[in-house]
Amino acid sequence: MKKKDRPVNNRSLPGNESLLRQLWRDPMGRAGMIGVGVVILLAVFAPWIARYDVAKMNARAKLTGPCAQFWFGTDHFGRDVFSRIVYGARVSLEVGIVAVGIAAGFGYLLGMIAGFFEGRVETVIMMIMDIIFAFPSILLALFIVSALGPSIINTMIAIGIVNIPVFTRTVRASVKTVKSTDYIANARSIGLKKMSILFKHVTPNVLAPFTVQATLALSGAILTEASMSFLGLGIQPPNPSWGSMLSDARKYMERAPWLVLFPALFIIMTILSFNILGDALRDVLDPKLKL
Amino acid sequence: MRDYIIRRLLTLIPILVGVSIAIFIVMQLIPGDVVSGILGIEETPELRAMWEAKLGLDKPLIQQYFSWIGKAVTGDFGESFRTGAPVFPEIMSRFKISAELALLACLIAWIIALPLGVLSSLKRNSIIDRIVRVVALLGVSVPNFASATLLILFLSKTFNYYTPVKYVGLFENFGTNMEIMLLPAFILGSVMAGSVMRMTRSSMLEVLRQDYIKAVRAKGAPERVTIFRHAFKNSSIPIVTLIGMQIGGLMGGTVVIEQIFSIPGLGQFTLTGITQRDFPVVQGCVLFIAFLYVVINLLVDILYTYIDPRISYS
Numbered sequence: 383m384k385k386k387d388r389p390v391n392n393r394s395l396p397g398n399e400s401l402l403r404q405l406w407r408d409p410m411g412r413a414g415m416i417g418v419g420v421v422i423l424l425a426v427f428a429p430w431i432a433r434y435d436v437a438k439m440n441a442r443a444k445l446t447g448p449c450a451q452f453w454f455g456t457d458h459f460g461r462d463v464f465s466r467i468v469y470g471a472r473v474s475l476e477v478g479i480v481a482v483g484i485a486a487g488f489g490y491l492l493g494m495i496a497g498f499f500e501g502r503v504e505t506v507i508m509m510i511m512d513i514i515f516a517f518p519s520i521l522l523a524l525f526i527v528s529a530l531g532p533s534i535i536n537t538m539i540a541i542g543i544v545n546i547p548v549f550t551r552t553v554r555a556s557v558k559t560v561k562s563t564d565y566i567a568n569a570r571s572i573g574l575k576k577m578s579i580l581f582k583h584v585t586p587n588v589l590a591p592f593t594v595q596a597t598l599a600l601s602g603a604i605l606t607e608a609s610m611s612f613l614g615l616g617i618q619p620p621n622p623s624w625g626s627m628l629s630d631a632r633k634y635m636e637r638a639p640w641l642v643l644f645p646a647l648f649i650i651m652t653i654l655s656f657n658i659l660g661d662a663l664r665d666v667l668d669p670k671l672k673l
Numbered sequence: 674m675r676d677y678i679i680r681r682l683l684t685l686i687p688i689l690v691g692v693s694i695a696i697f698i699v700m701q702l703i704p705g706d707v708v709s710g711i712l713g714i715e716e717t718p719e720l721r722a723m724w725e726a727k728l729g730l731d732k733p734l735i736q737q738y739f740s741w742i743g744k745a746v747t748g749d750f751g752e753s754f755r756t757g758a759p760v761f762p763e764i765m766s767r768f769k770i771s772a773e774l775a776l777l778a779c780l781i782a783w784i785i786a787l788p789l790g791v792l793s794s795l796k797r798n799s800i801i802d803r804i805v806r807v808v809a810l811l812g813v814s815v816p817n818f819a820s821a822t823l824l825i826l827f828l829s830k831t832f833n834y835y836t837p838v839k840y841v842g843l844f845e846n847f848g849t850n851m852e853i854m855l856l857p858a859f860i861l862g863s864v865m866a867g868s869v870m871r872m873t874r875s876s877m878l879e880v881l882r883q884d885y886i887k888a889v890r891a892k893g894a895p896e897r898v899t900i901f902r903h904a905f906k907n908s909s910i911p912i913v914t915l916i917g918m919q920i921g922g923l924m925g926g927t928v929v930i931e932q933i934f935s936i937p938g939l940g941q942f943t944l945t946g947i948t949q950r951d952f953p954v955v956q957g958c959v960l961f962i963a964f965l966y967v968v969i970n971l972l973v974d975i976l977y978t979y980i981d982p983r984i985s986y987s
Contacts, residue, residue: 513691518925518926524944628818653815
């Protein structure tokens with residue numbers, strides 16, 4: 383087979399095991415995996431890791447500094463900061479995964495349709511994407527939440543909508559590249575149906591950039607949720623969110639700096655880990671981009 | 674070129690129409706009744722009918738949309754439900770503040786990012802390169818509200834710093850204005866610098882591999898000329914694209930920083946409109962920001978032709 387006849391991205395998504403192994407070999411990939419792993423563990427095992435009820439107030443323990451009883455101290459209601467951070471990881475991941483799921487699902491479908499069918503359908507889809515792109519993401523998310531009302535579900539929907547164009551553009555660009563290859567022309571010439579070509583032949587070659595995008599979008603979604611909660615329009619009390627914890631802490635940061643330090647460190651660690659993992663994934667799945 | 678600009682301006686029309694329809698539809702989705710929100714407990718059927726007629730809410734939706742957009746294109750964004758003041762002049766005065774913040778943030782970002790990005794590409798895999806890459810990764814990963822809060826905590830503990838309570842304009846008192854604006858601009862700039870640094874490095878590495886750079890070096894051109902006149906100039910298209918997107922994003926996207934530092938910019942105005950359900954303010958701000966964003970994208974496209982004369986839009 384001539385080089386030109388091969389799929390453009392001949393490293394279609396490898397099996398989970400080999401992908402994980404490749405990531406683990408790269409020091410940055412390993413660091414990202416460990417960071418993301420810690421956040422996932424906190425989120426999954428939150429009920430067992432958290433030491434107190436996240437909403438339970440304790441007037442006698444208000445603004446207590448980090449100690450053996452309260453590892454990360456307590457807030458102005460006497461609530462345990464460590465437990466709230468642990469449950470905050472669950473909220474952040476839930477919002478991130480569902481929002482990216484919404485964005486990836488719609489983005490994949492729209493990108494496939496736009497890239498494969500072209501013509502007027504593509505023009506209309508891309509114009510809608512341009513319209514969504516014409517707003518700063520945080521502002522658009524706030525705007526949508528203001529219309530739907532602040533809640534965890536609406537936060538997920540808003541962040542999901544904001545992220546659809548990135549996936550649509552990524553998938554459309556990959557589909558267009560794959561479509562111009564000889565093996566797709568061959569598939570057409572032997573009479574394969576469009577849907578069959580799309581899902582059996584185009585999809586595997588779109589998966590690599592799609593996976594990288596999803597990892598990077600997760601950190602973006604977690605960041606947007608934290609920003610929205612910081613502004614009071616994201617996750618509503620008493621649900622713990624790192625963004626709202628940080629926002630509430632500003633009033634007490636002179637007396638209780640731990641209220642600022644711990645949520646800030648966990649937000650930074652989570653976003654950094656996802657970004658490092660996204661970069662490492664890109665290097666493994668799309669080595670052309672590695673510089 | 675003139676034809677291209679006219680053509681591009683024409684393509685902006687359907688996007689802006691789409692944006693305005695999207696804004697209008699989202700505003701219709703908002704639960705609760707505008708008139709009830711304004712009148713509160715003083716609501717009577719007569720007062721309600723009067724306000725509905727005044728706001729044009731008694732007309733069909735399509736008529737309401739055309740009435741709103743027709744006024745908007747002439748710069749009439751209506752009056753704030755809360756203050757009664759016209760929205761457009763307020764947007765313009767807030768925009769000046771946000772633009773100053775955005776410009777300062779960009780300057781800080783470029784001063785940090787461009788030299789470091791170039792240096793990192795020239796010293797690939799050295800200790801300098803690694804430090805720059807870690808700094809850049811931190812820049813893109815540390816949310817601005819987290820770095821702002823941590824920095825305020827550090828400055829308050831060390832230098833007894835407090836966030837300003839009242840904003841002072843650039844032309845009222847330059848020194849005080851800079852005291853207020855430099856810290857938030859630095860925080861925004863450091864976030865922007867992270868991505869610009871990464872883009873500059875990867876783009877420079879890509880260009881430095883090209884044969885024409887080898888040819889320039891073989892001709893004996895000084896390294897400074899090779900790097901700045903040949904490599905940097907040719908690597909600047911993706912950097913300019915990124916910077917353009919960042920500037921667009923700063924219009925209204927500075928909402929969190931404006932809120933933390935009490936800067937009465939466009940983002941804070943929009944946020945206040947959202948939390949107070951002041952619909953003319955929200956509609957006007959969002960439409961204005963979207964307009965700015967598409968115009969900035971157009972300017973970036975035009976800028977390409979000056980950076981790279983091979984790009985022609987004729």
